[in-house]
Amino acid sequence: MPDSGYRVTRYGHSLQTATRAFRDGEDDETVVAALLHDIGDTLAPDNHSQLAAAVLRPYVSEKTHWVVLHHGIFQGYYYFHHIGQDRNERERFRGHPHFDACARFCERWDQTAFDPNYDTMPIEAFEPALRRVLSREPFRQV
Numbered sequence: 001m002p003d004s005g006y007r008v009t010r011y012g013h014s015l016q017t018a019t020r021a022f023r024d025g026e027d028d029e030t031v032v033a034a035l036l037h038d039i040g041d042t043l044a045p046d047n048h049s050q051l052a053a054a055v056l057r058p059y060v061s062e063k064t065h066w067v068v069l070h071h072g073i074f075q076g077y078y079y080f081h082h083i084g085q086d087r088n089e090r091e092r093f094r095g096h097p098h099f100d101a102c103a104r105f106c107e108r109w110d111q112t113a114f115d116p117n118y119d120t121m122p123i124e125a126f127e128p129a130l131r132r133v134l135s136r137e138p139f140r141q142v
């Protein structure tokens with residue numbers, strides 16, 4: 001497998017993203033979305049956002065689903081220009097009601113969650129929130 005460029009493992013990155021969201025006082029589903037946002041990275045490296053969004057869709061709000069679904073494009077703001085792509089690809093969603101939420105998700109939690117020295121919380125700390133969110137009555141059937 002090629003070097004992912006991560007300074008932390010994907011699992012560590014996911015825990016750190018969730019920790020940062022939690023410490024910002026976010027609600028259960030936002031923290032869970034932060035924890036699971038890259039869950040499709042190994043299975044679907046070219047469209048992992050869609051995979052994670054599909055997993056979460058029955059249990060979260062339309063807003064949280066949208067944020068997870070689009071986080072890959074919004075993350076591009078931080079690195080697409082280094083790989084010959086347009087870092088402003090997210091601009092085609094400017095004006096969307098959830099644009100700012102997705103930009104914030106990436107700026108405050110996803111993009112910053114590659115710090116190997118960060119005091120990341122263990123998976124056990126997120127188990128109660130995970131159980132609360134994933135045991136919700138599914139309301140978005142597809």
Ligand SMILES: [Fe+2]
Pocket residue numbers: 037038048049071072075
């Ligand atoms: Fe991602």
Ligand SMILES: [Fe+2]
Pocket residue numbers: 013017037038110
């Ligand atoms: Fe991520």
